[in-house]
Amino acid sequence: MRRVGILLHGADDVQPAPIDKVEFVARLAALARRDRGPSVERLVKLPCEAVFDAVRGTVTHPGGTVLLTQTEASVLELLTLRQGSIVSKEMVMNFLYSGRDEPQIKIIDVLVCKIRRKLHAPLGGIDIIQTEWGRGYQFIPEGFVPALSDARVRAVG
Template sequence: MRVLLVDNDVQAVTTTQRALKSTGAVLEHVETGEEAFQLAKRYDYDALVMDLILPDTDGYEVIRRLRWSSVGVPILVLSSLTRPQAKVKAFSLGADDFLARPFDDAELGARIQALVRRSKGLSHSRIGLGSTVLDMDSNIVTVHGKTVHLTEKEYRILELLFLRSGSIVAKESFLNHLYGGNDEPDIKIIDVFVCKLRRKLSQAGAGDVITTVWGRGYIVRDVGAATHALGRAMPPDLSSQGVALV
């Protein structure tokens, strides 16, 4: 799960980062609305968490511009403005959730995870492909009910593949998902990660879950399983691609 945090209050940022990192989120932080707008247009974030009071504009304007530009990233407003009018205005402009400060860390984490699941068309926190099950709440992968011990990078790669099941994921997308444009290594590192991930899944009895599409990237699919559409990054018809929710 990749989250963009938009806030310029140092103390508030520290508190929010702590809460979001406890969910296993890959977190990026910017201080201005313009930075948030440009990044959200360019990159595929799973969620945007934003204060309403920003140094260059207000959060309402950022929400309006994003929705006007057809950027569908789920937006959670995190603000000390608690009056009903503030919430109504945020929702009317296109925000998906609103949480007032001070907040409980666990509640913020739960709201973000629920928001991301809904945006992907998932009503549950677990995605199953054959014998392999990925739990997005606990960041645990099991095969035939037994835990497969993955590194953080390996888990993030599998998470992205599962969320985009039935679609080819380019190596550049993996780099962006793992590093967010910061100090990205050579793209060949993705092949290394996938190779190790495949080996672990195979040893656990999952078979060859990940398929290489030469010159384009990787894909996972489970032919014959029940399918659910997985949100804005997915093609419109996934009815034959086989994603089972468990």
């Protein structure tokens, strides 16, 4: 009950005594990281020696650099942050627009299509965004060969 009172008076956390020293140091380090805010640099390795820079909204690869729009970069960043999870279109909409002047949900499909088209050649035809029909999208860091042929990708995109 005493811990509840401490929390109600504004404390962020209360640790029982005694506390493991290693855990205590780890908790302090986590608080320090949180206090510094988001990291200045957020790089994600992609297939074919490409790197996504979420801060700059670029994908750098051996042949050059691809510039994504701010919205495209935000979509790709969300997918990379949720690596291993399926991200619903609704989650992407909330991440991008937070309820303000939201376009139709179909815009998410359009944005994913644009990202795929821009990264198709730099990634050697390897896709990094898996469509989970009826559920959303998932970032696949090692990439995969899409079921569509190159000609269909260009026609669709």
